[in-house]
Amino acid sequence: MEKQPFDSRSAFQALLLDCFSKARLTLQCFDPDYAWWQLGHTQTDALLRRFLQHQGRLQLVAHSNAHLERHEPRFLTLLEDYGHQIECRLTSRSIRTLTDSFCVADGRHIVRRFHSDHFRGEANFDDPLSTQTSLERYEAIWAETLPGLKAGTTGL
Incomplete structure (x- = not known):
């Protein structure tokens, strides 16, 4: 399938939801920092719950x-409910750039997204070569991460 370029917040979030909905494993x-991902939004929560209910990781x-x-x-509630299937890691200082x-x-x-400060990017669906x-x-x-957020931990 061909690339689907995007350059707006709404397009990014719509394509991200589409990607979540296609995930099975x-x-x-x-x-x-996931600030623009809306991981706590109602629609995102529903998609992630469905994914995790079917043993997704x-x-x-x-x-x-x-x-x-x-x-x-x-999202913190989702982490509590499915903590055995969700792993949140933090990067080491060496790759924080x-x-x-x-x-x-x-x-x-x-x-x-090519840069996390901007919404310009692309999506590809049903194209394993594009993800390699x-x-x-x-x-x-x-490989350069440390344990991060876990169920029941807040305010590090």
Whole structure:
């Protein structure tokens, strides 16, 4: 399938929801702080709950969990309900300069912003080749992480 470019907050969030809805096994996500992802929004919560109810695995990597802790109580409840299927990690200082943002679902679907301060990016669905580079980067990022947000922990 061809690339779907986007350059607005609403387009990013719509494509991200589409990516979440297509996930069956894994969601692997990286963003410096998830401030624009609306992880605590009602519609996002419903999609993630459906994904997790079917034994999906959600992996989040961030530079900081402060936004999630302070502004996304519904996501914290999701973490409490499905903590055994959600892993939130924090980057080590050595890679805190990374500024892109992406979500890969099942190694087949991807939504990515080129820089986390802007909404310009692209989405590809049903295209495993389009996710390969980001998945390799994700594995390298994951290797440089520490345990982060866990169910029942707030205000680090």
